[in-house]
Amino acid sequence: MDITKNDDLPGKLRYVQYEHALEAEYLPAIRTLIAKDLSEPYSIYVYRYFLCQWAHLCFMALNPADSSLIGVIICKLEVHASHSNPTRRGYIAMLAVASSFRGHGIATALVKKALDAMTKRNADEIVLETEETNIPAMRLYERLGFIRSKKLHRYYLNGNSAYRLVLPLKVIDLDADSSSFDGQMA
Amino acid sequence: MISGYPNSEEDLEELYDVARPLLPEQVLGIIDQLLCHETLFTSVYVEALLMPTPRNIQQADFIRHMPDGSSHDPMLTILRAYCLGMLKACGYVNDRIRSEHFYEEEDFVTNTYSRNLLAAIPTDDIRETLLEAQNLVSSLREKLGDEMTTALDHRLKLRYAFLAATECLQHIREPELARKPWEEAIALLPGIKVSHELGKAVDEAFSAKLQRNLASTMPPRPIVQIGFADAFGHLSRLFKDGSELIGVLDFTDSQCLLAKKPQPLVYVRTLLQTFLFNEMEFLGTMSIRQIMDDDFSIVAMPANPRLDRVNDEIEVVQDPRFVMSQQMELFRQRAAQPFLDVLRTFCQNRCRVRRTLCHIIRDWENLQVDAEEIDQIIQVRTKERPMVQESPVDGSPIESYSLPLSSWTYLYKLRMMEWIVQLGFELEVYQPDEFAGMYWYLNYLAKWRLQHMERIQTFIRHRVEEARRSSQAPEPVVIRQLERSESFVRLSMLDAIVTWELSDALSCLYTVLARLDLVKAPPRPYSDNELRYELRMRPFAPIGLPALPTFEMFTAGTEQPEVSTPEILQYAEKALAGAKRGYERFVSRNFTAQDAFSVGSHDRWVTSMKNGLKSCIATGIAISAVQKALERSLKTGELKIKAEVPTPDKCYHDWWVVPRIIPIQ
Numbered sequence: 001m002d003i004t005k006n007d008d009l010p011g012k013l014r015y016v017q018y019e020h021a022l023e024a025e026y027l028p029a030i031r032t033l034i035a036k037d038l039s040e041p042y043s044i045y046v047y048r049y050f051l052c053q054w055a056h057l058c059f060m061a062l063n064p065a066d067s068s069l070i071g072v073i074i075c076k077l078e079v080h081a082s083h084s085n086p087t088r089r090g091y092i093a094m095l096a097v098a099s100s101f102r103g104h105g106i107a108t109a110l111v112k113k114a115l116d117a118m119t120k121r122n123a124d125e126i127v128l129e130t131e132e133t134n135i136p137a138m139r140l141y142e143r144l145g146f147i148r149s150k151k152l153h154r155y156y157l158n159g160n161s162a163y164r165l166v167l168p169l170k171v172i173d174l175d176a177d178s179s180s181f182d183g184q185m186a
Numbered sequence: 187m188i189s190g191y192p193n194s195e196e197d198l199e200e201l202y203d204v205a206r207p208l209l210p211e212q213v214l215g216i217i218d219q220l221l222c223h224e225t226l227f228t229s230v231y232v233e234a235l236l237m238p239t240p241r242n243i244q245q246a247d248f249i250r251h252m253p254d255g256s257s258h259d260p261m262l263t264i265l266r267a268y269c270l271g272m273l274k275a276c277g278y279v280n281d282r283i284r285s286e287h288f289y290e291e292e293d294f295v296t297n298t299y300s301r302n303l304l305a306a307i308p309t310d311d312i313r314e315t316l317l318e319a320q321n322l323v324s325s326l327r328e329k330l331g332d333e334m335t336t337a338l339d340h341r342l343k344l345r346y347a348f349l350a351a352t353e354c355l356q357h358i359r360e361p362e363l364a365r366k367p368w369e370e371a372i373a374l375l376p377g378i379k380v381s382h383e384l385g386k387a388v389d390e391a392f393s394a395k396l397q398r399n400l401a402s403t404m405p406p407r408p409i410v411q412i413g414f415a416d417a418f419g420h421l422s423r424l425f426k427d428g429s430e431l432i433g434v435l436d437f438t439d440s441q442c443l444l445a446k447k448p449q450p451l452v453y454v455r456t457l458l459q460t461f462l463f464n465e466m467e468f469l470g471t472m473s474i475r476q477i478m479d480d481d482f483s484i485v486a487m488p489a490n491p492r493l494d495r496v497n498d499e500i501e502v503v504q505d506p507r508f509v510m511s512q513q514m515e516l517f518r519q520r521a522a523q524p525f526l527d528v529l530r531t532f533c534q535n536r537c538r539v540r541r542t543l544c545h546i547i548r549d550w551e552n553l554q555v556d557a558e559e560i561d562q563i564i565q566v567r568t569k570e571r572p573m574v575q576e577s578p579v580d581g582s583p584i585e586s587y588s589l590p591l592s593s594w595t596y597l598y599k600l601r602m603m604e605w606i607v608q609l610g611f612e613l614e615v616y617q618p619d620e621f622a623g624m625y626w627y628l629n630y631l632a633k634w635r636l637q638h639m640e641r642i643q644t645f646i647r648h649r650v651e652e653a654r655r656s657s658q659a660p661e662p663v664v665i666r667q668l669e670r671s672e673s674f675v676r677l678s679m680l681d682a683i684v685t686w687e688l689s690d691a692l693s694c695l696y697t698v699l700a701r702l703d704l705v706k707a708p709p710r711p712y713s714d715n716e717l718r719y720e721l722r723m724r725p726f727a728p729i730g731l732p733a734l735p736t737f738e739m740f741t742a743g744t745e746q747p748e749v750s751t752p753e754i755l756q757y758a759e760k761a762l763a764g765a766k767r768g769y770e771r772f773v774s775r776n777f778t779a780q781d782a783f784s785v786g787s788h789d790r791w792v793t794s795m796k797n798g799l800k801s802c803i804a805t806g807i808a809i810s811a812v813q814k815a816l817e818r819s820l821k822t823g824e825l826k827i828k829a830e831v832p833t834p835d836k837c838y839h840d841w842w843v844v845p846r847i848i849p850i851q
Contacts, residue, residue, distance in 0.1 A: 119712075142708050145711065148614070150615065151613040152537060154535075157408060168717040169713075
């Protein structure tokens with residue numbers, strides 16, 4: 001995705017991997033940006049849970065003019081331990097881009113950065129949930145290769161349902177574990 | 187910081203005085219607002235009634251300590267009675283839902299913060315309060331005017347009726363009594379709808395911040411407030427569904443318990459579960475064994491000696507009847523859970539239905555192994571004679587055994603596999619570029635089902651012949667069972683045929699649309715087709731029969747690389763003609779509710795079949811539009827059409843997503 005060609009953007013955006021040293025400077029902005037977009041109220045602990053353990057899977061898009069935050073993606077990568085044949089499951093927890101900068105592929109660029117980072121760390125699959133009403137988000141992920149594996153009835157506090165989206169990166173050996181789609185397709 | 191806790195004093199807002207006098211239109215406004223809020227604890231009046239928990243009807247008041255000699259403002263008395271009726275009914279609803287299988291959060295959130303809803307207060311006290319309030323309203327008629335009097339009166343009566351409806355379970359053996367309060371409530375609805383305009387909302391009597399007094403450790407839930415029209419719609423559906431639900435008490439057979447669309451609210455679904463499964467008795471009168479034996483006899487074992495209750499009396503171990511009784515009981519024990527799971531699953535929300543089916547098909551896979559084993563034991567011990575048929579290949583004789591239990595199990599498993607795919611369309615789990623493949627797979631499953639039904643049919647016909655040839659005239663019960671099975675086979679085969687043919691036609695149509703670039707696949711730089719196939723088919727991978735097609739078979743079946751586009755469309759037309767004939771038979775041959783195994787929900791069945799037929803017609807229009815555009819493009823080089831893939835709610839039938847072909851300039 002070419003994000004520099006659009007004239008409306010303030011020059012070339014800077015994509016920066018989050019690290020703990022940036023907390024004071026960027027965490028409040030991250031929370032504000034995400035609180036505006038997502039329907040769920042997250043407490044500070046939720047942010048710290050992700051950022052402290054998987055700072056390397058969090059990327060920010062910064063305005064080159066003043067280094068202000070334009071977009072952010074927050075992920076984790078864990079061994080999914082609910083089956084006997086554990087998989088390395090990447091999870092995209094939050095993604096937000098400031099509304100005035102949308103439509104320039106910034107979200108796609110952030111997701112690609114996260115996917116690349118998780119692939120490099122040997123993820124078997126990447127999953128996320130998205131609100132059924134959030135058509136742009138679903139389009140974005142589906143263009144990259146995600147498919148909907150299931151619908152989750154009234155998943156969000158606002159009463160909206162969600163889709164679980166999954167990007168399979170490797171063949172998961174079902175013979176090794178007959179229950180391995182428990183958390184997946186079912 | 188705990189985000190649910192008030193940050194500062196001013197954040198708590200000025201206190202709302204629940205003792206403040208209210209105008210009649212405000213009381214009406216608040217009552218209707220209560221209907222529109224998804225949770226209770228956003229209302230200051232509810233909070234005042236329940237906190238602290240009242241121990242008797244006197245304590246259940248907005249103002250706990252009235253100064254001596256003073257009495258309530260009559261408007262507050264009316265509002266209080268309404269709230270008490272509402273809370274008691276909510277308490278009953280919560281208890282009912284919690285006692286059945288449901289999913290916290292997704293189906294239902296009680297949000298009661300561990301407070302009970304007037305559990306200590308006898309329903310009779312609340313009924314009395316409601317009646318007193320009704321008298322009060324009519325005594326104020328002069329002051330309130332006719333319209334306002336009726337408006338308030340209807341609302342109080344609705345609460346009275348709903349309270350009675352929540353107690354309908356006690357009339358499980360008297361359907362008419364059980365249905366009465368639901369119908370009374372329905373009769374009140376129009377009056378409530380027209381008088382809504384008289385009310386005046388009191389927004390300050392509601393606040394999300396009230397939750398902070400109840401729980402400081404979680405963020406307050408957002409207020410979910412729906413419009414009055416929607417809330418009224420929900421209410422109307424609740425009563426309509428509730429009244430219709432009582433229809434299951436006129437149960438005829440287990441095949442009639444069809445899923446209903448759109449789905450009833452969770453309360454009605456849990457009530458159905460209670461009716462069905464309460465105390466291991468089906469609808470309060472039948473044992474699980476009766477239900478299962480009845481189902482066996484419909485599907486694969488009409489008038490079968492294995493189901494003879496006399497077998498239970500045999501004590502001679504060598505007697506084949508002893509073996510039948512013993513082995514059938516063993517099978518019932520193994521099959522009861524999976525069988526009841528299927529019925530219970532359809533009481534869940536649609537998303538859960540699909541997810542649960544993905545799990546339980548594996549139980550049915552295992553059950554099929556057990557069934558085969560038990561079939562064989564009985565077959566050997568009863569010295570069953572095989573049926574001899576000619577091989578279609580070389581005419582040599584082939585012996586086959588009836589294997590009724592495995593046939594029964596296999597049929598359920600196949601139907602569930604088809605439902606999983608069909609629900610994938612209904613719930614928009616599949617994207618349009620997957621449709622060709624998923625209809626291909628549905629076609630594959632339906633083909634297996636048809637084959638299997640043909641096998642069942644052969645044995646049922648054989649049984650019918652046997653009965654006819656017998657020197658004694660068969661008993662009426664035998665004739666009835668055989669006829670019922672023949673109807674079931676007819677219905678089930680025709681259903682398999684329409685599913686097979688229509689999915690075939692749609693698969694072909696979507697294949698062509700993909701070739702013509704009218705339905706495009708996303709670029710998907712991070713994934714490949716085979717990995718996605720493996721993920722998509724994961725629920726079916728553990729199933730041995732029918733085996734999951736390999737990725738190569740799937741791709742070849744979906745893309746049909748050897749076949750030209752006009753040929754694919756011709757083939758689609760032929761398949762469609764078959765599907766249409768099938769639906770026409772369903773619709774025009776006046777299938778009775780008994781023939782269609784849809785007693786209690788026949789109207790829905792008929793509608794569904796008509797919509798199937800309409801889907802065929804729409805598919806035919808789409809196919810010929812593409813054919814014409816292709817012919818034209820031979821001369822002009824341009825197709826000049828586009829394809830729109832509607833969402834299922836815009837289709838005639840949720841399971842048949844028919845594309846619309848639209849000309850472009």
